[in-house]
Amino acid sequence: MSGDTARLPPPFRLIAYEAIGSTNDEAKRLARDGAGEGLIVWARIQTAGRGRRGRVWVSPSGNLYFSLVLRPQCRVADAPQLGFVAAVALAGAIGELAPDIELRCKWPNDLLANGKKISGILLETEMIAGDRPDFVVIGIGVNLTASPRDIAYPATSLTAEGVAGIVPEIMLARFVEHFAGWLARWRDEGFGPIRDAWLKQAAGLGEPTEVRLERETLVGHFIDLDGDGTLVLGMPSGNRRIAAGDIFPVTA
Numbered sequence: 001m002s003g004d005t006a007r008l009p010p011p012f013r014l015i016a017y018e019a020i021g022s023t024n025d026e027a028k029r030l031a032r033d034g035a036g037e038g039l040i041v042w043a044r045i046q047t048a049g050r051g052r053r054g055r056v057w058v059s060p061s062g063n064l065y066f067s068l069v070l071r072p073q074c075r076v077a078d079a080p081q082l083g084f085v086a087a088v089a090l091a092g093a094i095g096e097l098a099p100d101i102e103l104r105c106k107w108p109n110d111l112l113a114n115g116k117k118i119s120g121i122l123l124e125t126e127m128i129a130g131d132r133p134d135f136v137v138i139g140i141g142v143n144l145t146a147s148p149r150d151i152a153y154p155a156t157s158l159t160a161e162g163v164a165g166i167v168p169e170i171m172l173a174r175f176v177e178h179f180a181g182w183l184a185r186w187r188d189e190g191f192g193p194i195r196d197a198w199l200k201q202a203a204g205l206g207e208p209t210e211v212r213l214e215r216e217t218l219v220g221h222f223i224d225l226d227g228d229g230t231l232v233l234g235m236p237s238g239n240r241r242i243a244a245g246d247i248f249p250v251t252a
Contacts, residue, residue, distance in 0.1 A: 007173070008040070008173065008176050009176065009177070009180055010038070011036065011037055011038030012038040012039075012040060012068075012176050012180070013038060013039060013040065014040045014042055014172075015030075015039065015040070015041050015042070016042045016043070017041070017042070017043040017044070018043070018044050018045065019043060019044065019045040019046075019047060020041075020043040020045075020046060020047070021046065021047050021048035022046055022048045022139075023041045023042065023043050023046060023065055023066055023067040023139060024067045024122060024124055024137055024139040025048075026041045026067070027039065027041040027067035027068070027069050027137045027139070028124060028126065028135075028137050030069065031069045031126070031134075031135040031137060032126070035069050036069070036071065037069060037070050037071040038068075038069065038070075039068070039069040040066055040067070040068050040069075040172070040176075041066060041067045041069075042064075042065070042066040042168070042172060043065050043066070044061050044065075044168070045060065045061050045065075046065050060146050062144055062145035062146055062168075063141060063142060063143050063144045063145060063146060063157070063168065064140070064141065064142040064144055064168040064171050064172060065139075065140075065141050065168075066139070066140055066172060067137050067138065067139040067140070068086075068137065068138045068139075068140070068179075069135055069136075069137055070082060070135065070136045070137075070138065070183075071133075071134070071135050071136075072133065072136060072187075073132065074132065074133070075131050075132065076125065076127060076131055076132060076133050077131075077228065078191070078228070079123070079125050079133050079136050080108075080123060080228075080229055081186065081191045081194065081228070081229050082123060082136055082138060082183075082186070083108060083109040083121050083123045083138065083229070084105075084108075084109075084191070084194050084195065084198050084229055085179065085182045085183055085186050085194050086109070086121050086138050086140060086179060087105050087109060087110075087111060087121060087198060088105070088178075088182055088194055088197045088198055088201075089175060089178035089179035089181075089182045089183075090111055090119060090121070090140065090142070090175055090178070090179075091103050091105060091111060091201055092178040092182075093171060093174035093175040093177070093178045094111070094113070094118070094119075094142070094158075094171075096174055096178075097158075097163070097166050097170070097171065097174060098113075098158055098161070098163040098166070100162075100163075101113045101114060101158075101161050101163065102114050102115075103201060104201055104202065104203035105198050105201045105202050105203060106153075106203040106204075106247065107202070107203075107204075107222070107225070107231050107247055108229065108231070108244065108245075109121035109122070109123070110153075112203050113156055113158070113161050114156065114161055115154075116147075116153075116154045116155055116156035117143075117147075117151075117153050117154065117155040117156070118142065118143050118147070118155070118156055118157065118158070118161075119140065119141060119142045119143065120140070120141050121138060121139070121140050122138070122139040122140075123136060123137070123138055123139075124136070124137045124139070125137075140175070142168075142171055143155060143156065143157035143158070144157060144158050144159065144166055144167070144168060144171060145157055145158070145159045145164075146159070147160060152246070152248075153246075153248065182194060182197075191227065191228070191229070192227075195225055195227070195229070198225065199225055202222075202225065204222045204247065204249055205222055205223075206221065206222065206223065207221065207222060207249065207250075208220070208221055208249070208250035209221060209222040209233065209247050209248070209249065209250060210247065210248045210249070210250050211231070211233055211242055211245045211246070211247050212245060212246045212247075212248065213242070213244075213245045218233060218235065218240065218242075219235075219250060220233040220234050220235035220236075220240070221233070221234040222234075222247065223239070226241060230242060230243050231243075231245070231247070
């Protein structure tokens with residue numbers, strides 16, 4: 001393990017590993033031990049990386065894998081908004097380094113590059129007494145050089161999209177710069193500016209959409225993002241608000 005290996009603005013600071021099981025698990029362990037806001041756990045390789053709903057996140061060397069500890073003074077119901085903050089910030093960072101790629105935010109916490117998944121974001125929250133989280137860990141993986149195959153949603157990497165040579169250190173530094181600004185806006189102005197920025201790059205907005213839930217699959221039109229980050233799906237029976245699920249485009 002090495003210490004600070006990148007110049008990051010305060011309060012962000014870095015712990016770097018060559019290999020680790022899961023950056024989210026390590027970040028949570030450190031947060032439970034009292035790590036303050038802004039700690040970033042970064043690994044070149046994850047041996048037990050995971051995504052939403054416990055899915056395996058394949059983590060070969062060359063891509064970016066990190067987890068960020070936050071201690072937001074917010075209601076626990078508002079904590080998921082931080083996933084949208086991270087998505088908007090990451091879209092800004094990737095767009096800065098790869099301006100010719102078409103980026104879209106896929107609800108709830110993915111990024112698409114030219115229509116294929118290039119990044120996933122995983123939020124994990126732990127509570128203390130009351131209605132406020134003790135901490136939130138945001139785990140992020142970005143496919144810089146490689147992407148998984150045989151997954152439900154097609155994936156890609158920056159290299160596959162014609163943008164080679166972007167190393168994890170650079171992408172991480174750019175993300176932190178963008179994230180710091182959006183986090184400050186979220187704290188000062190609420191979710192509104194983040195929601196507006198996310199909707200400008202939303203994948204599938206206004207289009208036929210399939211939403212896969214744990215026990216059912218719904219088909220309708222993705223018509224809006226609610227004020228708390230909930231997806232609003234237009235259906236013949238009326239609008240349905242969905243807090244968690246996987247969305248896919250409906251193809252003829």
